[in-house]
Amino acid sequence: MNNTENTSPLKKTSVVRTMDIVNQGLKKRYAAERRFKRLGFAAIIASMLFLALLFVSISSNGYTAFWQTFMKIEVFFDPELLPQDALRTADYGGLVKQSLRNMFPKAKGRRDKRALYKLVSTGAAFQLRDMVLQKPELIGQSLEVWVPADDDVDMFIKGHFDRNLPEDERRLKDNQLAWIDSMTAQESIKKKINTTFFTAGDSREPELAGIRGAVIGSFYTLVITLLLSFPIGVAAAIYLEEFAPRNRWTDLIEVNINNLAAVPSIVFGLLGLAVFLNFFGLPRSAPLVGGLVLTLMTLPTIIIASRAAILSVPPSIREAALGVGASRMQVVAHHVLPLALPGMLTGTIIGMARALGESAPLLMIGMVAFIVDVPGGITDPATVLPVQIYLWVDSPERAFVERTSAAVMVLLAFLVAMNATAVFLRKRFERRW
Amino acid sequence: MTVSPTLILIVLLALSSAAYFMGRRRAIIVAGGKAGVKNLHSLPAHYGAWAALWCGIPALLVFGCWLSFQDAIITGLVINELPDQVRSLPQDRLTLVVNDVKNLVSGNIISGDVDLTMIKAADHYRNLLVTSKATLGVVAMVIAIAGALIVLRFIKPNTRARNHVERLIKILLIFCSTIAIFTTIGIVLAVLYEAIRFFKVIPITDFLFGLEWSPQMAIREDQVGSSGAFGAIPVFAGTLMISLIAMLVAVPIGLMSAIYLSEYASKRLRAVAKPLMEILAGIPTVVYGFFAALTVAPFIRNTGNLVGLDVSSESAMAAGLVMGIMIIPFVSSLSDDVINAVPQALRDGAFSLGATKSETIRQVVVPAALPGIVGSILLAVSRAIGETMIVVMAAGLSANLTANPLKAVTTVTVQIVTLLVGDQEFDSPKTLAAFALGLLLFIVTLLLNVLALQVVRKYREQYE
Numbered sequence: 001m002n003n004t005e006n007t008s009p010l011k012k013t014s015v016v017r018t019m020d021i022v023n024q025g026l027k028k029r030y031a032a033e034r035r036f037k038r039l040g041f042a043a044i045i046a047s048m049l050f051l052a053l054l055f056v057s058i059s060s061n062g063y064t065a066f067w068q069t070f071m072k073i074e075v076f077f078d079p080e081l082l083p084q085d086a087l088r089t090a091d092y093g094g095l096v097k098q099s100l101r102n103m104f105p106k107a108k109g110r111r112d113k114r115a116l117y118k119l120v121s122t123g124a125a126f127q128l129r130d131m132v133l134q135k136p137e138l139i140g141q142s143l144e145v146w147v148p149a150d151d152d153v154d155m156f157i158k159g160h161f162d163r164n165l166p167e168d169e170r171r172l173k174d175n176q177l178a179w180i181d182s183m184t185a186q187e188s189i190k191k192k193i194n195t196t197f198f199t200a201g202d203s204r205e206p207e208l209a210g211i212r213g214a215v216i217g218s219f220y221t222l223v224i225t226l227l228l229s230f231p232i233g234v235a236a237a238i239y240l241e242e243f244a245p246r247n248r249w250t251d252l253i254e255v256n257i258n259n260l261a262a263v264p265s266i267v268f269g270l271l272g273l274a275v276f277l278n279f280f281g282l283p284r285s286a287p288l289v290g291g292l293v294l295t296l297m298t299l300p301t302i303i304i305a306s307r308a309a310i311l312s313v314p315p316s317i318r319e320a321a322l323g324v325g326a327s328r329m330q331v332v333a334h335h336v337l338p339l340a341l342p343g344m345l346t347g348t349i350i351g352m353a354r355a356l357g358e359s360a361p362l363l364m365i366g367m368v369a370f371i372v373d374v375p376g377g378i379t380d381p382a383t384v385l386p387v388q389i390y391l392w393v394d395s396p397e398r399a400f401v402e403r404t405s406a407a408v409m410v411l412l413a414f415l416v417a418m419n420a421t422a423v424f425l426r427k428r429f430e431r432r433w
Numbered sequence: 434m435t436v437s438p439t440l441i442l443i444v445l446l447a448l449s450s451a452a453y454f455m456g457r458r459r460a461i462i463v464a465g466g467k468a469g470v471k472n473l474h475s476l477p478a479h480y481g482a483w484a485a486l487w488c489g490i491p492a493l494l495v496f497g498c499w500l501s502f503q504d505a506i507i508t509g510l511v512i513n514e515l516p517d518q519v520r521s522l523p524q525d526r527l528t529l530v531v532n533d534v535k536n537l538v539s540g541n542i543i544s545g546d547v548d549l550t551m552i553k554a555a556d557h558y559r560n561l562l563v564t565s566k567a568t569l570g571v572v573a574m575v576i577a578i579a580g581a582l583i584v585l586r587f588i589k590p591n592t593r594a595r596n597h598v599e600r601l602i603k604i605l606l607i608f609c610s611t612i613a614i615f616t617t618i619g620i621v622l623a624v625l626y627e628a629i630r631f632f633k634v635i636p637i638t639d640f641l642f643g644l645e646w647s648p649q650m651a652i653r654e655d656q657v658g659s660s661g662a663f664g665a666i667p668v669f670a671g672t673l674m675i676s677l678i679a680m681l682v683a684v685p686i687g688l689m690s691a692i693y694l695s696e697y698a699s700k701r702l703r704a705v706a707k708p709l710m711e712i713l714a715g716i717p718t719v720v721y722g723f724f725a726a727l728t729v730a731p732f733i734r735n736t737g738n739l740v741g742l743d744v745s746s747e748s749a750m751a752a753g754l755v756m757g758i759m760i761i762p763f764v765s766s767l768s769d770d771v772i773n774a775v776p777q778a779l780r781d782g783a784f785s786l787g788a789t790k791s792e793t794i795r796q797v798v799v800p801a802a803l804p805g806i807v808g809s810i811l812l813a814v815s816r817a818i819g820e821t822m823i824v825v826m827a828a829g830l831s832a833n834l835t836a837n838p839l840k841a842v843t844t845v846t847v848q849i850v851t852l853l854v855g856d857q858e859f860d861s862p863k864t865l866a867a868f869a870l871g872l873l874l875f876i877v878t879l880l881l882n883v884l885a886l887q888v889v890r891k892y893r894e895q896y897e
Contacts, residue, residue, distance in 0.1 A: 022787070029789050036791035040693025043686045044706055047765075050758045051713050057728045058720070235609035243603060244610070256613040262812065262882040263875065264819020266846050267620055270871045273853065274623035281504035296616050303613070329599040357717025360821035360846070364853055386719040386822075393723055393826055401727065408720050419715060 058412075062405025065197060068207060069149040069157045071120060072188035073099045075128060076142045084139075087132060092125035096147070104179055115176050121148040123196075123208040148196065149189065151206040151399035153180060157191065160398060171398075197406065201372045202388065206399035209392075211407050213374045217287055217367070217382030218356060224291020224378060225298060225355050230348050232295070233302030234337075237344070240303070241310040242332050261300035268297045269364030277365060284366035285381035293361045298351040305347020309340040314433045342429030349422040353415050359386035385411050438500060441570050445496070445577055449489035452581035456484030459588045475595035483594045486601050488581035492573045499569045507561045508535075514557055516550055534558055624875060627859070627868035634862045635663045640869060642666065646832035646843075648852060648863050663866055665873075667832035671842030675753045675824060676817040678838060682757025683817075684810060687764025694765070695772045696794055714762035722826030725755035730827055737839060747829035747841040756823050764813050771805030771892070772798060808889035815881035819874060821846040845870050 075095055082090045100116050101107065107116045124147035131145070132138055148154075152171040155161060157180075167174055183189040200210030236257075244250040272293035276282045282289050313336050321331040362368075367383050368391060375382035383391070385407065392404040460480035464473045473480075508531055512520065519530060530551070537555035588594070632640065643664015690710070694703055730751035737744030744750075775798050783793040799806070829841030830851055852867035859865070 029792070033789045033791045036794070037693070037697055040689045040697055043689030044693055044698075044702075046686050047690060047713060047758075047761050048706070048709060050761075051709060053728070054716070054720075054724050054758075057724060061727065232609045232612060235606045236612065239603075239606035239610040243606065253610055253613055256617050258886060259879060259882050260613055260616060262815060262878065263620070264815075264821070264846070264878055266819065266821045266849055267624070267871055267875050267878075270849070270853075270868060271616070271620045271623050274627060274868070275619055278859065280501050281508075296612075299612065299616070303610075327595065327599060329602060353715065357715075357719065359717070359719045360825075360850070363821075363825075363850055368854055386717050389719050389723060390822065390826065393726055404723060405727075408723060411717065412720065415715060415717070 058405050058408050062402055062407075062409050064158050064160075065402040065406035066194050067158075067191040068194035068196065069154040070146040070190060070192050071149045071153075071183060072144055072146050073103065073120070073124075074142060075099045075145050076102075077128075077132065077139045079140050082132065082139050084136075087136065088129070090129070090132075092128045092132075093122070095128055096120055096124045104182075107175075107179075112175060115173060116179065119150055119153055119176060119179060121150050121207045122205060123148050146192070148207045151397055153189075154207055155398050156180065157189065158402075160402075197403065201374050202370060202383070202391070203372060204370075206395075206397050206403055209400070209403060211385065211388060211410060213371060214383050214385045214388035214407070215410075217290075217371075217375050218384040220287035220375060220378050220382065221290040221294060221362075221384055222352060222356060224288060225294040226348070226352060228291065228295040229298050229302055229351065233299050233348070233351075234306050234344055236299070236303050237306030237310055238332055238337070241307050242328070242336065257300050257303055260296075261304065264360075265297055265358055266360040266364065268293050269361030271296070272361060272365045283379050283381075285369050285371070285383070286379045287375065287382050287384075288378040289365050290362050290367055290382075290384065291378070293365060294355040294358060297358065297361065298355050301351040301354065302344075302348050305350070306340070306344040309343025309347065310336060312343065312433070313339045339431070342425050346422045346426050349418050349425070353418040353422075356384075356418070357386055357411065357415060359384070359390055362387055363390075385414075437566070438496075438569075441496060441573055444570075445489060445492050445573060448492075448574070448577045448581070449485045452488035452577075452584075453481040453485040455481075455581065455585060456588065457481035459484075459585050460594070463588055464590050469590075472590050474591050474593050475598075479594040479598050480588050480592070482598045484581050484584040484588075486598065487584045488577045490601070491580050492577040495576055496569065496573050499565075499572075503562075503565050503569075507558060507565060510561055511554055511558045515554055519550065538562070620875060624868050624872045627865050628872040631862055631865035631869045634865070639663060640665055640866075644834060646848075648848070648866055661862065663862065665845075665870065667834040668843055668845055668848055668870070670834055671749065671828070671832065672818055672844040672846075674749050674836070674838060674842055675756065675828060675844055676814060678750060678753025679756035679760055679817045680810070680814060682754055683760035683764050683813060686757075687761045687813075688768055688806065690761070691765040691768035691772055692794060692799075695769050696790065696798070710762040710765060713758070714766070716759075718759065718820060718822040719826070721755050721759050722822040722824075725751050725823055725827035729755055733839075742839060744839045745829070745841045747827060748839045749828060749842045750838045752824050752827040753838065755827065756817055756820055759820070759823065760813050760817060763816060764809055767809030767812065768802070768806050771802045771809060771889070774805070775801045802892075804888050804892035808885040808892070811881050811885035811888070815878040815885070818881075819846065819878050821850060825850050845874050849874070 073096065076099065078095065078098065081094050081098075097113075097117050100120065101113070104116060107113050124145075127147055128145065149157070153176075156163070156172055156177075161170060163170070163172075163177055172180070180189065196208060197210045199212055200208060201213030203209040240250065240253065244253075272289055276289045276292055277284060282292075317335050317339065318331050321335050322328070326334065362384060366381075367387050369381055369383065370391070371381050371383055373380075389404055389407050389411065392400045392407065457477045457480060460473060460477040461467060461470060464470050464477075470477060511534060512527070512531065515530070520527070522530065534551055534554045535558070537551060538558050640663050643662065644666050645662040645664045646667045647662045690706075694706060698706065730746060730748065733748060733751050733754075734744045734746055779797050779801055780793055783797040784790075788796070824844045824847050828847055829843055830847065831841060832843045832848075833840055835842065849867045849870050852863060852870075
């Protein structure tokens with residue numbers, strides 16, 4: 001400051017002038033500053049909005065799938081239709097039709113009757129069959145049974161379409177609506193918790209379709225993936241961090257791991273198709289092959305996470321163990337591994353969560369087949385939850401939209417649970433050295 | 434009773450643990466009781482582990498090889514037993530017959546009529562399978578027991594069991610770490626092999642520079658159908674357009690969020706926003722695809738119709754937009770790391786010259802972090818190109834060569850999926866085309882990744 005006072009008056013004015021220029025521009029610059037900051041905030045808000053929109057759109061479409069419309073019908077287990085020697089193959093559909101005719105005797109003519117039969121799901125016949133097979137003494141008796149309604153009725157009861165549309169634009173015709181109304185008046189139609197959704201395999205009929213087959217398929221696939229990728233990933237990480245010499249060979253391995261982490265998942269599917277199915281002749285659509293493919297896909301994730309965990313164990317621990325005479329393998333097994341395990345587990349869970357949500361490579365190895373049966377082992381044909389979602393999206397029935405959304409909710413619930421476990425592990429066992 | 438592979442595995446496991454305990458006991462015995470353990474070269478457990486490893490590993494290796502090649506060998510044997518007129522069928526018909534036999538064995542419905550020879554062949558196959566599994570069980574068990582016995586005989590007080598065990602374990606570790614290399618080799622070989630078969634039928638220049646893509650091939654000779662066109666330019670153009678839309682969404686939003694989070698945000702906001710971003714990153718792509726097909730595509734179509742635009746129901750816009758949302762967290766977390774790595778001294782220098790925060794960021798931090806940001810964008814591009822489920826569910830199948838983002842376009846990944854889901858014929862260009870596309874996809878993403886990693890690494894070294 002003293003210096004400026006001592007300088008000539010000419011220079012003093014020039015300093016003031018610069019200051020003026022700065023002050024003049026200041027307002028603009030502050031405005032730009034505010035704009036920039038707001039832009040950044042807007043970007044964050046935008047991504048949060050997308051997230052919210054995604055969750056809202058899926059849950060608002062999906063929550064209704066956890067209820068399902070049932071109808072009460074009065075069934076007379078007609079001994080004439082149920083011959084004792086062929087209970088398994090008897091005409092149970094006939095029983096359902098008969099009781100529907102009894103409920104609405106006014107339905108005459110083939111078209112009317114067919115419209116009437118359509119109100120009840122084809123699953124009703126199977127339900128009656130199971131009842132009779134379990135309790136054969138039902139034959140000859142009359143019983144009130146709640147049977148699942150057809151998906152169109154279900155959609156109507158849940159308010160997914162407007163009854164004021166012209167008749168030829170709706171799935172349910174006027175006479176069907178009249179029957180539904182009269183059943184509603186008699187309280188013989190109501191929504192119950194949809195257990196089918198959790199206990200059944202896939203089906204072409206939305207009201208009979210469930211996710212159990214897909215969940216079990218996902219479970220088998222993930223078990224295979226975990227059993228293979230965790231030991232292999234941890235072993236690879238241990239070798240690379242603790243034993244590997246620094247040379248071209250280990251560099252090559254490292255570059256490979258980093259690149260594999262970024263290879264599109266569908267390429268792993270091509271690998272699975274060409275190698276596991278065509279070369280080794282493993283069964284198509286099997287969780288075994290799915291698990292193998294996902295193992296190769298998640299290995300880089302697990303290796304990278306495990307290496308970070310090993311690296312965070314301070315060298316002093318290794319040196320102390322070496323100092324009291326442990327071999328290097330003992331140092332790793334007794335000290336490094338237990339200390340790095342929480343980090344490795346966290347990485348593994350995150351890798352598993354990724355594998356659970358993965359579907360593209362599984363499409364390549366035939367896990368997209370329409371499979372009704374719940375798989376019983378790792379070589380049975382199966383599908384997984386994300387692929388089930390993909391399959392249902394393609395189905396034209398309106399009722400599949402809500403079931404797909406519900407399946408997405410289940411999938412997201414699993415993922416949230418897994419990630420929460422990972423976060424918990426990290427919080428609980430994380431050690432700062 | 435049939436011998437299942439699971440049973441063999443369980444038995445092997447049991448044998449190995451038995452070998453462990455026997456090895457340990459043997460070591461204590463040769464040392465002359467518990468008191469003499471200090472005379473041993475290694476801990477008793479090492480002797481046990483030595484026995485267990487030699488019991489389990491050779492048997493497991495045999496087990497794995499046997500199962501891998503069992504199918505091929507049995508099929509060969511069954512084909513040899515087939516009557517001559519069946520064996521003289523052309524290769525593809527023979528494959529069909531063999532498939533029918535296999536289906537008969539597993540009790541599935543088969544395509545053709547069942548005749549006596551097929552039933553006989555199926556029985557033969559089934560017998561061979563049972564024999565093979567039983568033999569495998571016996572062989573594996575003999576090898577396991579022999580391995581354990583040999584090691585048990587070798588146990589003396591001065592045997593260096595620990596060194597043996599540690600060497601074996603180290604070999605195992607090395608093997609595990611080379612799996613990454615084997616995977617890469619496997620990918621390259623598998624995809625390359627089928628792609629070369631494809632290029633033998635369709636010249637590579639036709640594939641790379643052809644303007645028409647319609648891979649419908651007549652599978653049977655007499656079938657009505659086009660001969661197929663395999664010009665991949667429309668497919669590449671579609672991929673590029675969707676990736677471009679995705680990047681137009683993801684880069685500004687991702688970059689700005691990263692800048693805001695690392696430079697402006699309070700600790701509390703960061704604590705909330707970062708995990709939310711991670712959730713966005715953790716959502717499976719099939720869910721994004723569903724979101725695109727269910728919500729975004731109809732929304733864009735309706736908005737377009739309101740303004741009077743003709744929007745196709747599977748527009749590139751919908752798929753690209755949702756893909757962009759998916760990539761936001763990817764860009765933002767990578768750029769966040771890069772921006773945080775810019776030394777504080779640079780910022781302090783800019784502040785001391787009187788720069789405002791945004792000027793510092795725009796003129797100092799971002800230019801300093803630019804290589805890293807470019808690297809992260811390249812990684813994001815490679816991700817967008819390889820993304821499958823969103824485009825399969827929300828983009829179209831028809832390969833239009835168009836620059837209009839409201840029209841339906843197709844992508845490389847969509848074509849791979851549609852060509853390979855369903856019936857596959859590994860002698861028709863239709864199926865092989867998928868591998869050619871896969872090869873291209875692999876090469877392009879590999880180049881992008883290598884480039885990106887190189888850029889990022891170089892930049893990190895500058896400041897370290």
